[in-house]
Amino acid sequence: MTTIEVKGVHQRFDTFEALRGIDLTLAERRIGIVGSNGSGKSTFARLLNGLLVPTSGQVLVDGLDTARSGKAVRRKVGFVFQNPDNQIVFPVVEEDVAFGLKGLKLPAAQRGALVEEVLDRYGLGPFRQHPSHTLSGGQKQLLALAGVLITRPDCVVFDEPTTLLDLRNARHVTKVIEEMEETVIVVTHDLQLLKEFDRIIVFDEGRVIADDEPGAALARYVERMQ
Amino acid sequence: MTPEAGTLSPLHRLPAWAKLMALAIAGTGLVLIGDWRLVAAALLATLGLYRLAGISQRKAFQQLRPLMWLLVLLFLVQGLWQSWELASLVVLRIATLVLAAALVTLTTRSEALIAAIEGALGPFRRFGVNPAKVGLAFSLALRFIPVIGQQAQEIRDAQRARGLGTNPVALALPLILRTLKMAGDVADAIDARSPYSDPYGDDDDLPPRFVIEPGTINTRTSCKTAEAPQKT
Numbered sequence A: 001m002t003t004i005e006v007k008g009v010h011q012r013f014d015t016f017e018a019l020r021g022i023d024l025t026l027a028e029r030r031i032g033i034v035g036s037n038g039s040g041k042s043t044f045a046r047l048l049n050g051l052l053v054p055t056s057g058q059v060l061v062d063g064l065d066t067a068r069s070g071k072a073v074r075r076k077v078g079f080v081f082q083n084p085d086n087q088i089v090f091p092v093v094e095e096d097v098a099f100g101l102k103g104l105k106l107p108a109a110q111r112g113a114l115v116e117e118v119l120d121r122y123g124l125g126p127f128r129q130h131p132s133h134t135l136s137g138g139q140k141q142l143l144a145l146a147g148v149l150i151t152r153p154d155c156v157v158f159d160e161p162t163t164l165l166d167l168r169n170a171r172h173v174t175k176v177i178e179e180m181e182e183t184v185i186v187v188t189h190d191l192q193l194l195k196e197f198d199r200i201i202v203f204d205e206g207r208v209i210a211d212d213e214p215g216a217a218l219a220r221y222v223e224r225m226q
Numbered sequence B: 001m002t003p004e005a006g007t008l009s010p011l012h013r014l015p016a017w018a019k020l021m022a023l024a025i026a027g028t029g030l031v032l033i034g035d036w037r038l039v040a041a042a043l044l045a046t047l048g049l050y051r052l053a054g055i056s057q058r059k060a061f062q063q064l065r066p067l068m069w070l071l072v073l074l075f076l077v078q079g080l081w082q083s084w085e086l087a088s089l090v091v092l093r094i095a096t097l098v099l100a101a102a103l104v105t106l107t108t109r110s111e112a113l114i115a116a117i118e119g120a121l122g123p124f125r126r127f128g129v130n131p132a133k134v135g136l137a138f139s140l141a142l143r144f145i146p147v148i149g150q151q152a153q154e155i156r157d158a159q160r161a162r163g164l165g166t167n168p169v170a171l172a173l174p175l176i177l178r179t180l181k182m183a184g185d186v187a188d189a190i191d192a193r194s195p196y197s198d199p200y201g202d203d204d205d206l207p208p209r210f211v212i213e214p215g216t217i218n219t220r221t222s223c224k225t226a227e228a229p230q231k232t
């Protein structure tokens, strides 16, 4: 179980302050993040695995500072982006999944077994040798997830994983996220996705305005949006 | 890019480095040959290799289609200003090179191709060439050419829906903007997805946190209901 501590974080882009003082300890298994457009959710998410380093303050993943231990942090915290097209980097499905293993210098047979295992887990086994751009939107999102999980992170951050999907694929991905054993942190506008979560954090204009169990937090969010 | 299953011709089975080497030699040879009839023979020979690989002639011509107008233009310009023989030589040479290069990518798994390129560039490391970077750039090109093509189609459709004609400049601008935005996202994704290596190859000896064994990724989830892939 990973613990992420966010301490006094401010994030500035030029003169604009996207995050204005965030202090949180994230240790629950399922954490949802909601907020209006531009409230700083994606910026916050990108801080959690060191894709972005805070302008001031600190982010610690199991005590590791993201500003200094980027690689080590990324081994613990995986990231699934909104648009799977932009995170599939190899032309063939199985090659793409194997990308995360690069650097481990595993024997080919072992690498193949790992790839097969993670593809089978998401029903992508039959598409192993397919060009990745011919998958459907839902399958691409699952491929993106498979490519992250093969490195076995303890925690996976999702930034709007269902936004670009139709209802059926969105439900499928929602189910997959619900069943994951890893800790998950999900940024979303899709409140359905968060019903069963342990904790919801509501962002507004770069600040946390609610941090509670889903019922109370979502009520506060809906009220704020009116 | 990926040979279809069950079509393993002798060309498919040849190692990637051998094909790349043959391509380099053929390319050099083509540039040295000055007789258009010999180049025409080379073109026919290349088409013969397509047959050997079990790839249809139609697919072979598809490889040339994006270049068609350029070739026609080149042929006319060279023919009118220089000579028709020179025009034939130049155009046949380009067509043969493109077909030969396409044949290599069509009969080689991109992974093998990239590994071969990285291997071949190894000796140039001391001159500041970074093989990992070149290999990654190559695979990204293979991966994103169809994506960019799809986006061009989307933009064209949107413009047509608004009654705008097909103006290449009107297409280029939004396409470039989208591609730049995409490039930033892709760079982030490469970073996020490379916990055990430096994708840009600047330091390649990071000790792994653990050795991953098959059978240990948790298998509680069973979502085996993926649909058929989209036709594109």
Ligand SMILES: Nc1ncnc2c1ncn2[C@@H]1O[C@H](COP(=O)(O)OP(=O)(O)OP(=O)(O)O)[C@@H](O)[C@H]1O
Pocket: A013, A014, A016, A018, A035, A036, A037, A038, A039, A040, A041, A042, A043, A044
């Ligand atoms: N790289 C950047 N450079 C400049 N400004 C940025 C950058 N990234 C984000 N911003 C700004 O920071 C603010 C918060 O952006 P962020 O993407 O975190 O919002 P969000 O909550 O994820 O919104 P959405 O729901 O639309 O995804 C926005 O005003 C945005 O314009």
Ligand SMILES: [Mg+2]
Pocket: A041, A042, A043, A159
């Ligand atoms: Mg966002």
